Amino acid sequence: GAVVSQHPSRVICKSGTSVKIECRSLDFQATTMFWYRQFPKQSLMLMATSNEGSKATYEQGVEKDKFLINHASLTLSTLTVTSAHPEDSSFYICSARDLQGGYYEQYFGPGTRLTVT
Amino acid sequence: GIQVEQSPPDLILQEGANSTLRCNFSDSVNNLQWFHQNPWGQLINLFYIPSGTKQNGRLSATTVATERYSLLYISSSQTTDSGVYFCAVERSISGNTPLVFGKGTRLSVIA
Numbered sequence: 001g002a003v004v005s006q007h008p009s010r011v012i013c014k015s016g017t018s019v020k021i022e023c024r025s026l027d028f029q030a031t032t033m034f035w036y037r038q039f040p041k042q043s044l045m046l047m048a049t050s051n052e053g054s055k056a057t058y059e060q061g062v063e064k065d066k067f068l069i070n071h072a073s074l075t076l077s078t079l080t081v082t083s084a085h086p087e088d089s090s091f092y093i094c095s096a097r098d099l100q101g102g103y104y105e106q107y108f109g110p111g112t113r114l115t116v117t
Numbered sequence: 118g119i120q121v122e123q124s125p126p127d128l129i130l131q132e133g134a135n136s137t138l139r140c141n142f143s144d145s146v147n148n149l150q151w152f153h154q155n156p157w158g159q160l161i162n163l164f165y166i167p168s169g170t171k172q173n174g175r176l177s178a179t180t181v182a183t184e185r186y187s188l189l190y191i192s193s194s195q196t197t198d199s200g201v202y203f204c205a206v207e208r209s210i211s212g213n214t215p216l217v218f219g220k221g222t223r224l225s226v227i228a
Binding site: 001031032034038042043046049051093095100103105106107108111113 | 148150152157158159160162165203205213214215216218219220221223
């Protein structure tokens with residue numbers, strides 16, 4: 001299956017700083033990527049849809065000025081958590097779709113665990 | 118929007134036992150996927166199955182689209198099967214709309 005990578009896998013930062021998370025599709029091109037957030041023992045919550053070459057679409061309640069998304073190429077999307085606070089601590093997961101035999105199947109990166117102190 | 122319900126929420130099995138996980142969805146779908154999230158958080162694709170039946174080793178899945186449910190069967194469970202199993206659906210075939218996830222079934226397989 002297709003491979004999606006994420007970097008870093010784990011990051012600890014101080015309150016007030018910014019953190020950038022990279023998501024790459026390694027063996028396919030992805031015009032659309034998705035960013036999710038997951039709290040402990042909960043399901044995945046969609047944050048935004050990232051479209052190559054255009055602005056991201058954010059879900060209701062997600063602050064677009066706080067969670068900056070850039071999809072500059074067909075294989076790379078980035079999520080920047082600006083002025084991070086402890087409540088932003090979470091597991092962030094990106095995904096991308098690969099066209100397989102006429103249908104789209106979604107693949108996930110390994111996730112980034114963010115801890116804000 | 119579309120609702121996805123999974124049952125049971127938690128399941129404990131003895132190694133070697135079989136199990137059935139269920140996913141109900143509230144509207145017709147063009148995409149349904151099953152994932153396994155391992156203890157390290159990685160989501161692993163199990164099946165793309167908007168309809169019909171598929172099998173992969175000890176796992177198999179069946180989706181009855183007209184009745185809006187899907188089943189994931191795990192046979193001869195192993196401790197490595199532990200983790201959370203998610204069902205996710207999408208209404209569009211365009212590929213540009215996100216999957217909607219159920220809350221998952223947390224499976225613990227004990228030796």
